[in-house]
Amino acid sequence: MTINQINEVQDKVAIVTGAASGIGKATVELLHARGAKVIAEDIDPSVNELARPGIVPFVADVSKDGSAEKAVALALENFGKLDLLVNNAARIVYTPVVKMTRKDWDYVMETNVTGAFLHSREAAKAMTPNKSGAIVNIASYASYFAFPTIAAYTSSKGALAQLTRTLALELAEHGIRVNAIGSGDVVTNLLNEIMDDGRGFLTEHGKGAPIGRAAQPEEIAEIVSFLASDRASFIVGSVVMADGGYSVQIK
Template identity: 80%
Template sequence: MAYNPANEVTDKVAIVTGAASGIGLAIAELLHARGAKVVAEDIDPAVEGLARPGLLPLVADVTRDGSAEKAVGLAVETFGRLDLLVNNAGRILYKPVIEMTREDWNWQMETNVTGAFLHSREAVKAMMPNKSGAIVNIASYASYFAFPGIAAYTASKGALAQLTRTQALEAIEHGIRVNAIGVGDVVTNLLNHFMEDGRGFLAEHGKKAPIGRAARPEEIAEIVAFLASDRASFIVGSVVMADGGMSVPIG
């Protein structure tokens, strides 16, 4: 029988954090287009513009106590279950360590790691009775490689990779797979809060990858859909690299 990837998430129920723009928006829209019911969560009220049948926006800060419970409760109460969590919300700031304040550090760690922890904890609780589910964390090639000026970001993404592996071992006995994507440069608004042309910077930096370009958010969304599907049933605790070859060692 021919397999149609367009049907692989049909009727699944998903939560996507950081869904107002960039990678999160592409993920929410792709999952919904392929038949999933989606709770699209973001601190930015612009996420409310995504509202349509089967796509429910939630304005919330992933770092705040209660936000994860609210997102999971909304998914279960509205759509009857939870099958997929995508921890995409993330922040970055360029500062050397000696100039970085504790507030700068916490601003990134709380979103990139603590928010993922809180949502993953609540999502697993909701998935356990069904003995199935998937969590996909949007990590980075910065999970493994150091870059001057982004110590908090690299530390947070390294922690996210380790959270992925550890929770994968805890959750798999309940039929829940936890994986991550090691994302490279993607043309998004990630840098726009402190850089005039953040999208242009990412597009230019992406040219350093062996593939010679940055990714489009839709390319990362396709990997999320795959990891959420039964085609990825044997992938557990992996960080799937999608960085255009940036992480390939060159001799």
């Protein structure tokens, strides 16, 4: 690894949602280790455990009005600017469509899509005067491929991919690059609320990918860091697939 790679986000200021665990926590820690300042946002109060010089925790529900505005204000108040937004916060339910309630649907869509929309809108306002910035959305191979019983999740990730593309077109002229990561199975706590061993399920399901395993959160964080950096200066409106080859196989 070259010194430029190590310092690729040096002195950048980021907001990372869903920061208390999994991909979000790994991203916060990697960005900070490489010299970035971070607002770490999560609905889980355990996000406060990330507090240290250069990391400011913020407990909030990303889907609620005012949360995005407060997160951006914290970045500006504490660090004077905003360079990067990582929309990572996500929820999932496992329910067939015919049994899915409106509450189930909204539970997923409000966090996965509305939260990303609200935070992107406010981040773009802060980045535009500086004519620079990056937004990285944590999408999924479920942005393109369907799985039974997770219609709300697949719909939300499909919408997030389209939000990425549209924002990229709107913000490119302002020097702001918008991209997404199409992550596959990553060993996180995403499924913990709905099954006894969510991490074990993701580990096992990941074995179905051509690479033969699930990813660790740190592997996705590496892609976030790259997309945030000047090394990715010509990548605009892309969904960078990081799914161990799941999306290119036919079974």
